[in-house]
Amino acid sequence: MRTWVDFMDIKRSVALAALLRQYQVKLHRSGIDQYRGCCPIHGGEGRDAFHANLSRNVFHCFACGAGGTVLDFVAAMDRCSLREAALKLAGQTTAALASPKQLVTRENRPLRPLGFTLHGIDSAHPYLAARGIERATAEQFGIGFNRGSGIFGGRLVIPIHNEHGELVAYCGRAVDGSQPRYRFPSGFPKSEIIFNLHRAAAAGQPCVLVVEGFFDCLKLYQAGIPAVVALMGAALYEPQQRALLRYFRSVILMLDGDSAGRRHCQDCRPTPALCSGSCDPSGRPRSA
Numbered sequence: 001m002r003t004w005v006d007f008m009d010i011k012r013s014v015a016l017a018a019l020l021r022q023y024q025v026k027l028h029r030s031g032i033d034q035y036r037g038c039c040p041i042h043g044g045e046g047r048d049a050f051h052a053n054l055s056r057n058v059f060h061c062f063a064c065g066a067g068g069t070v071l072d073f074v075a076a077m078d079r080c081s082l083r084e085a086a087l088k089l090a091g092q093t094t095a096a097l098a099s100p101k102q103l104v105t106r107e108n109r110p111l112r113p114l115g116f117t118l119h120g121i122d123s124a125h126p127y128l129a130a131r132g133i134e135r136a137t138a139e140q141f142g143i144g145f146n147r148g149s150g151i152f153g154g155r156l157v158i159p160i161h162n163e164h165g166e167l168v169a170y171c172g173r174a175v176d177g178s179q180p181r182y183r184f185p186s187g188f189p190k191s192e193i194i195f196n197l198h199r200a201a202a203a204g205q206p207c208v209l210v211v212e213g214f215f216d217c218l219k220l221y222q223a224g225i226p227a228v229v230a231l232m233g234a235a236l237y238e239p240q241q242r243a244l245l246r247y248f249r250s251v252i253l254m255l256d257g258d259s260a261g262r263r264h265c266q267d268c269r270p271t272p273a274l275c276s277g278s279c280d281p282s283g284r285p286r287s288a
Contacts, residue, residue, distance in 0.1 A: 007071060007082070007086055010070065010089050010090065011057070011069045015054075016054060016057045016059060016069075017052075019074065020035075023077055025050075026038075027050070027052060028186075029189075030048075030051075030189065030190065031191030031235070032237050032238065033055035033056075034053055035051070035052045036050065036051050036052075037050050039061040039066070040077065041061060041064060041066045042061065042064035047186055049064075057069060062180065070089065071085045072085075074088055111188075111192070111193070114167050114168060114169065117167065118148070118170065120147065121142065121143070121144030121146060122145040122146075123135055123139045123143060123144035124138075124144075125144060125156065125175070127145070128144075128156070132219050133218050133219065133222070136222075137218055137221065137222040141159065141218065143157065143159070143218075144156065144157065145175065151183060151185075152170055152172035152183065154176075155173055155183065156172070156174075156175055157171070157172055157173075158170065158171045158173060158195075160232075161196075161198050162193065162197075162198070163194070163197045163247075165198040169184065169188050171183065171184050171214070182232075190232050190233060191235070191240065192240065194229045194230070194240050194243055195214060195230040195232055196228065196229045196230060197229050197244075199221075200226065200228060201247040203226035205226070205248075206248060206249040207251070208228065208229060208251055209254055210230075210231060210236070210244070210251055210254065210255075211230050211254050212230060212232075212255050213232070213256075214232070216254075217230035234256065236253070
């Protein structure tokens, strides 16, 4: 009779953080309980392709498609079946989730203003018009196609500023269907920055509208809504919440209507000061 092994118990009792240390996977922090780095499974194509969420105890590689729980990780690393992976993990005790110092390979420095700006940006590129962005809006935001070289060469570049209006990064958006669709600088702390916060705060309005993506933000801004910001994703992290509440008395969430948007809107409901009046009882954002 084969040895019995409880998959659910293994997934509950073994921490992904402990396995990452055990397999000597070097990652850097990209958000609260979020880490990124080269994929140890397929050989490292894409410096930030491998994502690990320590609070959920799951991983995913956006290059090779591998992902799942601690069982999937061991099975992929050791080229074995899920049952064999479970047997290897059986007997391991629950390990505390690693702190940033245990997993980060380069120091989390404060995000400093860039010492340069990109020149020769084409704000009249057809892709912008196709997304509903007027040339005047693109020029105001400094957005345009970059025909130069480097990691943002051949991409639409989007300047990102901190809450004080200082340029801290660029994001490169693919216009030809290539991956990744959005390219951020390595180690960019997306969980700490809010796109367009400096302009929204300068509008002097008590309420701000929060959307997920750059283009949603741009279209609302050019439609006459100056107090609008973008999260650059579906999640609203604690540093971003604090930043919003420094400048606004109320926040309206207009996240995407997909499962991720509804889930993250629901997740922020325990913060009454943030979500009061912005979500209906089901967690869906009310109309602005």
